[in-house]
Amino acid sequence: MTxxxxxxxxxxxxxxxxxxxxxxxxxxxxxxxxxxxxxxxxTRVVTAxxxxxxxxxxxxxxxIPALRLREQVRGTGDVxxxxxxxxxxxxxxxxxxxxxxGELPTDVDLSMFKWSPNLFRADAVAHTFALxxxxxRDPTLVPLDSGTYVxxxxxxxxxxxxYPPPGPTQGPPACTPVTYPGSxxxxxxxxxxxxxxxxxPPSPFRRFTIYDGNSLSYFEPSVTVxxxxxxxxxxxxxxxxxxxxxxxxDLGVVANERLRAGQRVAIRHSWxxxxxxxxxxxxxxxxxxxxxxxxxxxxxxxxVTVPTAPLGSTCERYEPAYVYAYVAGDEPGGxxxxxxxxxxxxxxLAMAAVPVVVRFPSDAVxxxxxxxxxxxxxxxxxxxxxYSDEAGWTVDLPDDWYVHLSAGPPQDDGTTxxxxxxxxxxxxxxxxxxxxxxxxxxxxxxPTEAPRDSDPFPxxxxxxxxxxxxxxxxxxxxxxxxxAGYGLTVDVVGDGLTPxxxxxxxxxxxxxxxxxxxxxxxxxxxxxxxPLDDASVERDxxxxxxxxxxxxxxxxxxxxxxxxxGAGWDFSGSSGPHVVCExxxxxxxxxxxxxxxxxxxxxxxxxxxxPAIVSWDRFLLVARG
Amino acid sequence: VDDADAHDYGLIWRESGATIxxxxxxxxxGRRDVADDAVAEAFARxxxxxxxxxxxxxxxxxxxxxxxxxxxxxxSKEDGEVPDIAVDVSSNGLPDVIHALRELTPAQRASVYxxxxxxxxxxxxxxxxxxxxxxxxxHLMRGRRRLRDLLGAEDDA
Numbered sequence: 001m002t003x004x005x006x007x008x009x010x011x012x013x014x015x016x017x018x019x020x021x022x023x024x025x026x027x028x029x030x031x032x033x034x035x036x037x038x039x040x041x042x043t044r045v046v047t048a049x050x051x052x053x054x055x056x057x058x059x060x061x062x063x064i065p066a067l068r069l070r071e072q073v074r075g076t077g078d079v080x081x082x083x084x085x086x087x088x089x090x091x092x093x094x095x096x097x098x099x100x101x102g103e104l105p106t107d108v109d110l111s112m113f114k115w116s117p118n119l120f121r122a123d124a125v126a127h128t129f130a131l132x133x134x135x136x137r138d139p140t141l142v143p144l145d146s147g148t149y150v151x152x153x154x155x156x157x158x159x160x161x162x163y164p165p166p167g168p169t170q171g172p173p174a175c176t177p178v179t180y181p182g183s184x185x186x187x188x189x190x191x192x193x194x195x196x197x198x199x200x201p202p203s204p205f206r207r208f209t210i211y212d213g214n215s216l217s218y219f220e221p222s223v224t225v226x227x228x229x230x231x232x233x234x235x236x237x238x239x240x241x242x243x244x245x246x247x248x249x250d251l252g253v254v255a256n257e258r259l260r261a262g263q264r265v266a267i268r269h270s271w272x273x274x275x276x277x278x279x280x281x282x283x284x285x286x287x288x289x290x291x292x293x294x295x296x297x298x299x300x301x302x303x304v305t306v307p308t309a310p311l312g313s314t315c316e317r318y319e320p321a322y323v324y325a326y327v328a329g330d331e332p333g334g335x336x337x338x339x340x341x342x343x344x345x346x347x348x349l350a351m352a353a354v355p356v357v358v359r360f361p362s363d364a365v366x367x368x369x370x371x372x373x374x375x376x377x378x379x380x381x382x383x384x385x386x387y388s389d390e391a392g393w394t395v396d397l398p399d400d401w402y403v404h405l406s407a408g409p410p411q412d413d414g415t416t417x418x419x420x421x422x423x424x425x426x427x428x429x430x431x432x433x434x435x436x437x438x439x440x441x442x443x444x445x446x447p448t449e450a451p452r453d454s455d456p457f458p459x460x461x462x463x464x465x466x467x468x469x470x471x472x473x474x475x476x477x478x479x480x481x482x483x484a485g486y487g488l489t490v491d492v493v494g495d496g497l498t499p500x501x502x503x504x505x506x507x508x509x510x511x512x513x514x515x516x517x518x519x520x521x522x523x524x525x526x527x528x529x530x531p532l533d534d535a536s537v538e539r540d541x542x543x544x545x546x547x548x549x550x551x552x553x554x555x556x557x558x559x560x561x562x563x564x565x566g567a568g569w570d571f572s573g574s575s576g577p578h579v580v581c582e583x584x585x586x587x588x589x590x591x592x593x594x595x596x597x598x599x600x601x602x603x604x605x606x607x608x609x610x611p612a613i614v615s616w617d618r619f620l621l622v623a624r625g
Numbered sequence: 626v627d628d629a630d631a632h633d634y635g636l637i638w639r640e641s642g643a644t645i646x647x648x649x650x651x652x653x654x655g656r657r658d659v660a661d662d663a664v665a666e667a668f669a670r671x672x673x674x675x676x677x678x679x680x681x682x683x684x685x686x687x688x689x690x691x692x693x694x695x696x697x698x699x700x701s702k703e704d705g706e707v708p709d710i711a712v713d714v715s716s717n718g719l720p721d722v723i724h725a726l727r728e729l730t731p732a733q734r735a736s737v738y739x740x741x742x743x744x745x746x747x748x749x750x751x752x753x754x755x756x757x758x759x760x761x762x763x764h765l766m767r768g769r770r771r772l773r774d775l776l777g778a779e780d781d782a
Contacts, residue, residue, distance in 0.1 A: 004777035005725075005769075008721070008722050009737070011722045012722060013647070013742075015719060017664060020661075021646065021664055022642065025634070025665045025669045031695075
């Protein structure tokens, strides 16, 4: 049966195109391209206000790179490098020489600027990026913000690591973004201000949102690019693209983050899993040019493993790299594997890219001049292995760590827990002076916790590190998966939280995973019913299957056949299903199937509903019986 | 082979032209001239690109929506708001539907028309409009609620 409003849409069938539409089409395109159309001031202001709000939020969520100037240490491991159009300081210097009036360099590809040598303008470089890398024909730039980030560490040789610095030993500094008075709007100048007054050398940046098209409509894809000057501030210095962001892609790394060869990078996104492509490009020289693409694919997470340097390569110990992901449209040409490196022959619908630094083991690379590199941690060649627990989860761990079962003491409410501990120390030596351990627990007996939807995976180390124990001895967090609630604790003994130990813990936590579900599969009390992203069955923000109904957040699967003949269920109410029978009787139930006490005879039976939750990979799991 | 011959756009026009046009017509809130211009431009661009266009119909939808979107934005910028032009009255009941559709945003209108009138699944609506499936679902939910209020929820039967 069709609702009235829907039936009345049929009236649209009575409208038809004018007779000359196709004839006009044969006369060719009539709308000219607009190279860099400028939106209206009001649009810019509104966009900028929204962007600043998002930006302030992003600062609290994503790391912000502290920028350094050319005059500081120039080693790859210590200097923030751009992703485009050059990726090294040498490349930046060649671009600068070209922009100053020199010849087009041969070592780096700046051919896209050949007819428009405007590397001195941030907007022009961003515009060329949109044309060349994103494959957009009529990009529109909207300035978001500009100003200065300062390094919160305040040291004379400030860190270029992510901001806020990761790691529980320091904790997130209570620094806040500040907009300078009198500089509101798109040209606002911002900085990071810390309560202890520390500062570092400022570097300029400018951010733009780029839309494909000139209407700023919802239909147009957009990205946000951060522009900066790697060689020096002010006019006369070249601009480059530092990073590219898409609100639906989380690359899982921050600018200038150091990655190890073999490390996995988990990229989360909310695009169609079949359309997202991702990879990491390592090296910026002919002798070191490595590429890795997706090697693990889940519904909304893909994984890329940082490549190792092959024998005979001339990769140095620290190599500039970038992690990227993009969504290719289905227009002509086909996307290249790496649009940043090769440009794009088709229109991309989304892109994110961020520069990182890859560190190879010292015995795997050619000797290099590392003078001036600030080495933050002593690398060690660690082999990793995998552990799969009987409870259904799997993690990666260093092969010199230990795994043992553990049981927690009974809680006041009668709950007992069992768990598995992964530790850096041999458990046969019960009183180590220092070390770290990670324990995953789940309740075995006691009050049953209401089942809830799974948390997204991979888990984030930052989420764990955000909630330290009061005594500084570690952290604890909870998560849900496969219909069960888990606990995850990290315990630190003595000075056990070395940088290597923390890196290992982060990788262990972020590698924790459960097997994907398949339709009809049963684990414990839960059976996978259907993948939720089968959007064709969705109605009213809910899922209607042939015989059952489910609404997100409700947690119950309900039979579609009401207990009397009539117009069928009405699921539009917030309190539960409602039915009007042919004979005029009305019945109401709660979502859990309990009938309303006021229901008349024949409508007082509880509904045969089944608890339902959502798995980590977006399956509807149903508990039968 | 000439690129222009890669697809028979005359055939595509006869088979899908009216469907694409009605979707854009709904998107434009019943503004016939916007729909005419956008669809003509979409076909013109597709023909100009020849064999580069691998899937003509989705391409035509997306380009037509984009062109219509740009035109609506341009009019809004120039006039402060899109003028409420006369509604096509060639069909009984059409004016009421158009007036109701104009209470929706363009994205809601397009989503509702493609999903509820053309019976396209959400994923296909997303593909044709260039939106995410999540966005389409939100537009459908809001559009549906609004149309229920404006045009009635009860079954006609």
